[in-house]
Amino acid sequence: MNTYSDALEIKKEEFTVAKSLLENDQDIETSSLYQRSLQRLNELNVLNISGTFVCIGCGPLPTTLLFAQKTFNIERLIGIDNDPLALDVAKNVYMHVSNQQAEFEESVSYINLDSNETVHFFIANMVKPKSEVLKQVWHLASNKSIVIVREPVVQAGSQWEHISDKLDAGEWSVAKVFRQCLYFGSRSVLLFKSSQLRKRA
Numbered sequence: 001m002n003t004y005s006d007a008l009e010i011k012k013e014e015f016t017v018a019k020s021l022l023e024n025d026q027d028i029e030t031s032s033l034y035q036r037s038l039q040r041l042n043e044l045n046v047l048n049i050s051g052t053f054v055c056i057g058c059g060p061l062p063t064t065l066l067f068a069q070k071t072f073n074i075e076r077l078i079g080i081d082n083d084p085l086a087l088d089v090a091k092n093v094y095m096h097v098s099n100q101q102a103e104f105e106e107s108v109s110y111i112n113l114d115s116n117e118t119v120h121f122f123i124a125n126m127v128k129p130k131s132e133v134l135k136q137v138w139h140l141a142s143n144k145s146i147v148i149v150r151e152p153v154v155q156a157g158s159q160w161e162h163i164s165d166k167l168d169a170g171e172w173s174v175a176k177v178f179r180q181c182l183y184f185g186s187r188s189v190l191l192f193k194s195s196q197l198r199k200r201a
């Protein structure tokens with residue numbers, strides 16, 4: 001099982017790759033970290049995603065954003081990271097590699113969405129706390145939304161992905177959904193339509 005420090009190591013490695021991309025103009029394709037991540041993301045290329053795509057936990061190496069921009073029919077691409085440095089690096093790398101439009105914010109609560117906009121969400125590995133993030137996403141998702149929860153680095157009960165038993169009723173239902181995600185956790189990518197999320201709660 002991975003640990004909290006493993007998660008920090010991965011983030012550190014992402015910062016290192018991002019730095020050499022920006023400073024030495026290294027090709028992102030030559031990075032094994034990028035290739036590893038891309039391999040998993042390729043499972044998603046069967047999805048028919050169009051419209052708005054939000055990646056929560058997009059930095060520092062914005063692999064998911066770059067993948068989404070290339071693979072899906074995206075009109076609006078939004079990267080979220082609550083670490084301002086990771087967000088800034090993700091923005092620079094994204095622009096450097098793709099030169100396409102994208103928006104970057106520190107929180108989903110800063111995004112302006114039209115009521116008729118269908119938004120798809122990707123919750124990256126190492127995003128915490130998953131129950132809280134799922135709750136935020138749940139409010140913004142419609143029945144047409146696809147919510148992708150990437151396999152957590154550490155299982156529930158650990159310091160990293162802990163889901164408290166003291167959550168109130170509303171949060172508890174989301175926590176239950178997340179337990180369900182963990183139940184199917186042998187897959188690296190978990191896909192749930194928000195309608196299914198609602199049904200499970």
Ligand SMILES: C[S@@+](CC[C@H](N)C(=O)[O-])C[C@H]1O[C@@H](n2cnc3c(N)ncnc32)[C@H](O)[C@@H]1O
Pocket residue numbers: 010011014056057058059060061062063064065080081082083086106124125126127128129133
């Ligand atoms: C190391 S990355 C993994 C994702 C990878 N860069 C990608 O493209 O899929 C995880 C990022 O999630 C961010 N993060 C963790 N919890 C978060 C939260 N609640 N909201 C937004 N970002 C979060 C971390 O700051 C970190 O930069």
